[in-house]
Amino acid sequence: MLPTFYSEWRHVFKLDPEREIDDETLDALCLSGTDAILVGGSSGVTFDNTVDLMSRIRRYEVPCAFELSDPTCGVPGFDGYFIPSVLNTKRSEWLIGHHVDALREFGHLMPWESIAGEAYLVLNPDSTVARLTGAEANLAPNEALAYVQVADRLWNVPVLYVEYSGIFGDMDLLKRIKSNLKQAHLFYGGGIDGPDKAEQAAAAADTIVVGNVIYDNLGAALATVGAVKPAAKEQDHVF
């Protein structure tokens, strides 16, 4: 059986271990009604800063998962793990090479029952992740859909992650991607900076990921939860 710890998630906050976050902010995020906290970043993630953040999130009941993008950061204790690969790069180490190297060393230690592969389609050429991986992010819609079909139909990836990190993406394309998917769970992340964009993205994706706005405007970040999860919105009125 493939792990499905994420299958009911509609809304996720992504926290970067490299960035400072105070206790009050973390408290608000963890009690917000979000479905999960996802820990991950494309640079500056270390074993120590990941342990530190995980142990602080672990004080709360909210599920907590880790995007493992560095083989030296295999921190145990998360509810689930994602291992990303970038589809639209010609630098094969980011698609498969680093993974093979890591598994050659750590394959015998893998908690496979709680690990899901994540196929990234990187669509913002100015993002850290695009620069790091050499992603060819300026894709025409038919090229984007071709990558999606390879991932979903040929490779049966569990999760397709449409990544616009830093900017709000093309929602028409996102809808076309969703309607092309046969089996993959669709994550969308990028530029969700308040309830309106959260609602738009959630109309197309299975799960929306809210990242940078947490650090820029906490109130707007928290408002994205209620836009996607009506139960959390009702709670807002109670307190």
Ligand SMILES: CC(C)=CCC/C(C)=C/CC/C(C)=C/CC/C(C)=C/CC/C(C)=C/CC/C(C)=C/CC/C(C)=C/COP(=O)(O)OP(=O)(O)O
């Ligand atoms: C406990 C446990 C699991 C133990 C197992 C032992 C172990 C350590 C096994 C390693 C297994 C393994 C296969 C590891 C992965 C190896 C690896 C290096 C794979 C490459 C991953 C990859 C494609 C990385 C590129 C970057 C990326 C896609 C990161 C994902 C997260 C992301 C995009 C965050 C956004 O970044 P951010 O910094 O926020 O960006 P902005 O600046 O734009 O905001």
Ligand SMILES: O=P(O)(O)OC[C@@H](O)CO
């Ligand atoms: O930081 P933002 O732009 O919200 O993007 C979220 C996430 O997709 C980043 O990996």
Ligand SMILES: [Mg+2]
């Ligand atoms: Mg970020």
